[in-house]
Amino acid sequence: MKFELQLSQSGILENSRIKFYFPKLWLHLSQLLAPAANSNYAIPVWKATTGSTKFCGGIDAAMGWLWGKSSNGFGASTTAEEATEGIDASGLTAVVTGAFKGIGVHTARTLAKRGAHVIMAGRNLTDGAAARQGILNDIPEAKVEVMELDLASFDSVRAFAKEYSRKDLPLNILINNAGVMGNPFTLSKDGIELQFATNHLGHFLLTNLLLDNLKTTAQSSGVEGRIVNVSSMAHAWTYSGGIRWGKLNEEKGYQAMKAYGQSKVANICHAKELARRLKEEKANVTANSLHPGGISTDLQRHMNVLGAAMRLVGLFMKTVPQGAATACYVALHPNVKGVSGEYFNNCNIAQPSSNAMNSEIAKRLWDVSVEMTSK
Numbered sequence: 001m002k003f004e005l006q007l008s009q010s011g012i013l014e015n016s017r018i019k020f021y022f023p024k025l026w027l028h029l030s031q032l033l034a035p036a037a038n039s040n041y042a043i044p045v046w047k048a049t050t051g052s053t054k055f056c057g058g059i060d061a062a063m064g065w066l067w068g069k070s071s072n073g074f075g076a077s078t079t080a081e082e083a084t085e086g087i088d089a090s091g092l093t094a095v096v097t098g099a100f101k102g103i104g105v106h107t108a109r110t111l112a113k114r115g116a117h118v119i120m121a122g123r124n125l126t127d128g129a130a131a132r133q134g135i136l137n138d139i140p141e142a143k144v145e146v147m148e149l150d151l152a153s154f155d156s157v158r159a160f161a162k163e164y165s166r167k168d169l170p171l172n173i174l175i176n177n178a179g180v181m182g183n184p185f186t187l188s189k190d191g192i193e194l195q196f197a198t199n200h201l202g203h204f205l206l207t208n209l210l211l212d213n214l215k216t217t218a219q220s221s222g223v224e225g226r227i228v229n230v231s232s233m234a235h236a237w238t239y240s241g242g243i244r245w246g247k248l249n250e251e252k253g254y255q256a257m258k259a260y261g262q263s264k265v266a267n268i269c270h271a272k273e274l275a276r277r278l279k280e281e282k283a284n285v286t287a288n289s290l291h292p293g294g295i296s297t298d299l300q301r302h303m304n305v306l307g308a309a310m311r312l313v314g315l316f317m318k319t320v321p322q323g324a325a326t327a328c329y330v331a332l333h334p335n336v337k338g339v340s341g342e343y344f345n346n347c348n349i350a351q352p353s354s355n356a357m358n359s360e361i362a363k364r365l366w367d368v369s370v371e372m373t374s375k
C-alpha cells in the first residue's frame with residue numbers, strides 16, 4: 001500500500017483534521033501512533049499477527065484519514081477538484097449512475113467542470129433536474145444531461161441502454177456509483193434482494209450493455225475507456241465466504257449490513273474479472289473499483305444508529321467533494337492510465353479483503369450474474 005508518512009518540518013504529521021481542530025490532542029496522537037502511521041508497516045503487521053487480510057481496507061482508510069496525503073500528492077483530504085486539477089476532459093463522454101445526490105452529483109459536477117459531457121443517470125427525474133440545474137448554476141458551460149435509470153429493474157437498465165444507443169453518444173467513462181445500504185429485506189422488481197440487485201446486478205447488466213460502446217469509442221478515439229465501480233471498505237464485513245451462493249434472495253439469514261458488504265465485494269470482484277477479460281481481449285478499456293471514504297449522506301438513511309453516529313462525527317469524516325475525489329481520480333487522472341483490476345482508496349491503490357481478491361469468487365460471480373441478468 002502506498003501511504004507514506006508525511007512529516008512536516010516540525011515533525012508533526014500534515015493534513016489531519018484532528019490536527020486542525022484539536023492541535024494538542026493531535027500532538028499526542030501523532031507521537032503515540034507515528035510508528036504505525038504508514039500502511040506499508042501497519043498492514044503487514046496486521047496480517048502477521050492475525051493471519052488475515054480482513055480489515056486491511058479499514059486500516060488503509062484509517063491511515064489515510066489520519067495521515068493525509070501519500071507520495072502521489074493525494075490522500076484522504078484531497079477533493080475531486082484537486083484530484084483532477086489541470087486535466088482537460090473535453091471531448092470525453094461519461095455516464096455517472098446515482099448522480100442526482102450525494103457523491104454522485106459531485107462526481108458529475110467535477111467531470112463536467114473538466115469539460116466532459118456528463119450523462120447523469122438516476123431514477124427520480126425531478127431530483128435529476130434539480131441536480132443538473134445546481135451544476136449549471138455553478139458552471140454555466142457544463143455539458144450535463146439527465147437520463148432515467150432504475151438499477152433495481154432490469155427492464156429499466158435495458159431501456160436506458162437502448163435510449164443511450166438511440167442518442168448515438170460515444171462513451172469514454174462509466175462510473176457505477178449508485179447504491180443503497182442496509183435496508184430491511186426487500187426484493188427488487190425482478191425478485192432479487194435489493195442491495196445485490198441495485199449495487200451489483202443492475203451495474204453488471206448496465207456495464208455489459210454499454211461495453212461495446214466503451215470499446216468502440218476507445219478504439220476510434222485512441223483514448224483509454226475507463227469503468228469505475230464505487231465499492232466500499234464495508235465489503236470486508238460481508239457474509240462468511242464473501243457471497244451467499246444459492247441463498248442470495250433468501251430472507252432467512254438476511255443481515256442488512258452483511259448484504260451491503262456482499263454487494264460491495266461484488267463491485268470489486270466485478271471490476272477485477274472484467275479487467276481480466278478486457279486485458280485478454282486487448283481492449284483499450286480499464287475497470288477498477290474504489291472506496292470513496294466515509295461521508296455523511298442519504299446512504300445511511302436506513303441506519304438509525306450508524307446514521308446518527310456518522311452525523312455526530314461528521315466533522316471527522318470526508319466531505320462530499322473529498323468523497324468524490326477517488327472516483328474522479330480513477331476516471332480521469334493520467335497516473336491511472338493502463339491500471340486495471342485494482343481497488344483504490346484515497347486516490348491510491350489499496351488492498352481489499354481476501355474475498356474481494358479471490359479470482360475464483362470473481363469468476364463464479366460473473367457466471368451467476370450472467371445467469372441472473374439473462375432472465
Ligand SMILES: NC(=O)c1ccc[n+]([C@@H]2O[C@H](COP(=O)([O-])OP(=O)(O)OC[C@H]3O[C@@H](n4cnc5c(N)ncnc54)[C@H](OP(=O)(O)O)[C@@H]3O)[C@@H](O)[C@H]2O)c1
Nearest residue numbers: 098101102103150151152177178179232294295297298299
Ligand atoms: N457515503 C459513504 O460513507 C459511503 C462509503 C462507502 C461507499 N459508498 C458508496 O458510494 C456510492 C454513493 O453513495 P452516497 O453516499 O452518495 O449515497 P446517496 O447520497 O444515498 O446517493 C446514492 C445515489 O444512488 C441512487 N440510487 C439508489 N438506488 C438506485 C436505483 N435503484 N437506481 C438508480 N439509482 C439509485 C440514489 O438515488 P435515490 O435518491 O433515488 O435513492 C442516489 O442518487 C454508493 O455506491 C455507496 O455504496 C458511500
